[in-house]
Amino acid sequence: MQYVIIGSSAAGISAVSAIRELDPKNSIIMISKDKQIYSRCQLPEIITGERTLKESCFIPANFFEKYRVKWIDDTGVTHINTDAHVVETNNGQKITFDRLLIATGASSFFPPIDNLQKGRQICGLRNIDDALQIVDYAHDMKKAVIIGAGLVGVEAALALNDLGLKVTLVENASHILPLQLDQTAAGNYERLLNEHQINIYTNEIVTKIHLDEKQNVTHVELKSGVILPADLIIVATGITPNIQFLDHVPIKINRGIIVNEKQETSIPNIYAAGDVCASTESFTAKITPTPIWPLAIEQGRIAGTNMAGGNKQRTINFAYKNSMNLFGLSTISYGFTEAPNENYTTHIQFERGSYKKLIIKDGILFGAIFQGDISGAGIYGKLIAEKISINSLPPERLFSISYANFFNQQENGLYRY
Amino acid sequence: MQRIFINKSLCAGCKNCEAACMAEHTTHRSLWLVNLSDPSNKPNNRVALDNSGQPTPIFCQHCDDPACVTACMAGALTKNPETGVVEHNRDKCAGCWMCIMSCPYGMMHTSGVYEDTAAKCDFCAERGTPRCVSSCPTGAITLRTI
Numbered sequence: 330m331q332y333v334i335i336g337s338s339a340a341g342i343s344a345v346s347a348i349r350e351l352d353p354k355n356s357i358i359m360i361s362k363d364k365q366i367y368s369r370c371q372l373p374e375i376i377t378g379e380r381t382l383k384e385s386c387f388i389p390a391n392f393f394e395k396y397r398v399k400w401i402d403d404t405g406v407t408h409i410n411t412d413a414h415v416v417e418t419n420n421g422q423k424i425t426f427d428r429l430l431i432a433t434g435a436s437s438f439f440p441p442i443d444n445l446q447k448g449r450q451i452c453g454l455r456n457i458d459d460a461l462q463i464v465d466y467a468h469d470m471k472k473a474v475i476i477g478a479g480l481v482g483v484e485a486a487l488a489l490n491d492l493g494l495k496v497t498l499v500e501n502a503s504h505i506l507p508l509q510l511d512q513t514a515a516g517n518y519e520r521l522l523n524e525h526q527i528n529i530y531t532n533e534i535v536t537k538i539h540l541d542e543k544q545n546v547t548h549v550e551l552k553s554g555v556i557l558p559a560d561l562i563i564v565a566t567g568i569t570p571n572i573q574f575l576d577h578v579p580i581k582i583n584r585g586i587i588v589n590e591k592q593e594t595s596i597p598n599i600y601a602a603g604d605v606c607a608s609t610e611s612f613t614a615k616i617t618p619t620p621i622w623p624l625a626i627e628q629g630r631i632a633g634t635n636m637a638g639g640n641k642q643r644t645i646n647f648a649y650k651n652s653m654n655l656f657g658l659s660t661i662s663y664g665f666t667e668a669p670n671e672n673y674t675t676h677i678q679f680e681r682g683s684y685k686k687l688i689i690k691d692g693i694l695f696g697a698i699f700q701g702d703i704s705g706a707g708i709y710g711k712l713i714a715e716k717i718s719i720n721s722l723p724p725e726r727l728f729s730i731s732y733a734n735f736f737n738q739q740e741n742g743l744y745r746y
Numbered sequence: 747m748q749r750i751f752i753n754k755s756l757c758a759g760c761k762n763c764e765a766a767c768m769a770e771h772t773t774h775r776s777l778w779l780v781n782l783s784d785p786s787n788k789p790n791n792r793v794a795l796d797n798s799g800q801p802t803p804i805f806c807q808h809c810d811d812p813a814c815v816t817a818c819m820a821g822a823l824t825k826n827p828e829t830g831v832v833e834h835n836r837d838k839c840a841g842c843w844m845c846i847m848s849c850p851y852g853m854m855h856t857s858g859v860y861e862d863t864a865a866k867c868d869f870c871a872e873r874g875t876p877r878c879v880s881s882c883p884t885g886a887i888t889l890r891t892i
């Protein structure tokens with residue numbers, strides 16, 4: 330019996346500990362392009378120098394010895410032979426598996442913008458190499474344009490601003506962080522960004538990158554005709570799953586490798602977890618990618634358990650949750666940021682510098698934003714993720730719901746809702 | 747492992763457990779010196795009212811399957827396999843608040859005292875019995891081995 334795991338990040342690593350809980354002896358081989366174990370979420374801190382690559386490692390130093398994993402690093406998987414149960418790599422290795430986990434995550438998505446593929450100083454922000462490349466460029470560069478003001482784009486903007494570059498953010502939607510925040514909450518960050526001399530263009534699209542004869546970036550052209558001088562461009566317009574090596578593999582794919590509640594793919598003994606897979610997301614009840622860290626960990630654990638002969642199903646697979654801490658202003662949000670129609674009521678509170686918003690329909694919470702004071706937010710996340718009714722609660726406590734309102738301690742001391 | 751058991755009908759709402767937690771997590775550890783109205787010094791536990799207005803003390807239960815640990819992208823939160831305590835390593839914490847976003851019981855919080863890092867119940871690592879439990883005058887919270 331041999332387990333093979335492709336990918337050494339959140340999903341792959343959490344699968345290892347799950348396998349070892351049930352199977353202490355059979356061999357585990359991990360293959361990854363990554364040469365180090367690091368948390369991608371901390372790449373912005375690596376760019377600013379707040380954290381070293383080593384400090385961003387999210388597992389104990391003895392992890393591979395403790396769990397007895399053979400790690401083949403710096404190696405890309407190029408093909409999976411599903412009949413022979415063999416994984417092929419870019420350096421000619423052929424590795425057999427009995428159970429395989431695909432946890433190859435995602436890459437930065439580069440939209441079809443004129444010259445975006447051609448220009449030299451154009452980076453995504455997903456891997457440590459991207460971060461190191463950005464640091465390298467940032468030494469000599471003065472003006473950066475960031476395409477896309479989602480979380481990665483905004484964090485990149487802060488990092489480059491910190492390094493002394495003049496930064497401009499360009500966002501398609503009417504405000505920054507459009508998937509995470511409403512206009513009010515985003516507006517508070519826009520003000521902070523402006524105070525730090527970061528320019529923001531919303532309702533704008535980058536149409537063309539201007540290059541010199543050596544393919545160096547010189548300008549960025551926007552739909553409105555505005556031309557921004559730039560010598561560095563960061564592309565933060567979303568991600569695309571790492572499935573290129575599955576081109577000739579008969580596995581079901583639709584915006585990600587399709588998996589069931591047990592993280593099984595359409596091929597027996599092959600599992601997928603994390604950003605590379607598409608699963609039934611519980612808030613929307615749709616099959617979509619769920620590209621957040623906690624779900625990569627959770628899905629990896631479920632895959633690992635089932636690979637080792639256990640029987641574990643996903644229950645809550647809630648991807649509509651966000652947290653951020655930018656310029657010292659904290660925000661946590663869940664579900665909808667705006668009421669989708671008039672059947673939902675919106676409740677807003679401004680208190681002691683904090684902004685809170687709740688979206689409710691028939692006694693069920695469908696959205697929440699906490700900006701400033703975020704304490705106790707997790708309870709609202711639970712209520713939204715599991716559609717738990719708040720009808721029996723005193724209405725005046727809407728903004729101060731605590732676990733006391735649901736208190737139910739079990740015999741083993743654990744709480745339940 | 748040990749867990750705190752709560753008998754909310756015995757809770758008088760005196761908040762001795764909150765004060766004890768605040769004092770324990772200062773350098774002097776003294777209830778006499780702790781500034782109870784310092785907004786940056788928040789207790790890791792809390793007493794809140796239930797639907798009928800009965801004060802209810804709530805503590806981190808050091809979950810068997812802790813959502814905060816699953817969420818932590820820095821490896822700063824871990825469940826100690828020997829003691830069962832869910833431990834927070836402040837040096838590793840990146841202050842991303844994913845744990846606060848994820849704890850279904852609201853027991854992770856930000857700590858002004860420790861600047862930009864999260865904070866949680868540490869089961870009073872350096873004491874035999876958590877100080878909240880020792881400080882409860884009514885017996886509403888007790889420690890049990892499970």
Ligand SMILES: Cc1cc2nc3c(=O)[nH]c(=O)nc-3n(C[C@H](O)[C@H](O)[C@H](O)COP(=O)(O)OP(=O)(O)OC[C@H]3O[C@@H](n4cnc5c(N)ncnc54)[C@H](O)[C@@H]3O)c2cc1C
Pocket residue numbers: 335336337338339340341360361362363368369370371372373404405406407432433434435454455456480481484571574602603604605620621622623625652842844
């Ligand atoms: C800057 C940034 C900030 C983020 N912030 C947050 C946040 O605040 N909250 C949050 O929830 N999420 C955040 N994320 C997203 C989070 O990092 C991902 O959800 C998580 O890393 C997904 O883990 P994964 O294991 O599925 O894949 P990945 O982390 O993408 O890892 C993929 C692994 O597969 C390997 N690999 C890929 N292709 C191959 C191949 N062909 N052969 C071999 N190996 C391969 C890679 O080397 C890597 O080891 C952030 C991401 C970035 C980039």
Ligand code: SF4
Pocket residue numbers: 805806807808809812813814815832848849850851852853854866
């Ligand atoms: S902080 Fe919350 S999720 Fe973490 S162990 Fe405590 S109660 Fe469980």
Ligand code: SF4
Pocket residue numbers: 817818819820821822823834838839840841842843844845846863864
């Ligand atoms: S705030 Fe700190 S402890 Fe909480 S999830 Fe982020 S890094 Fe982990």
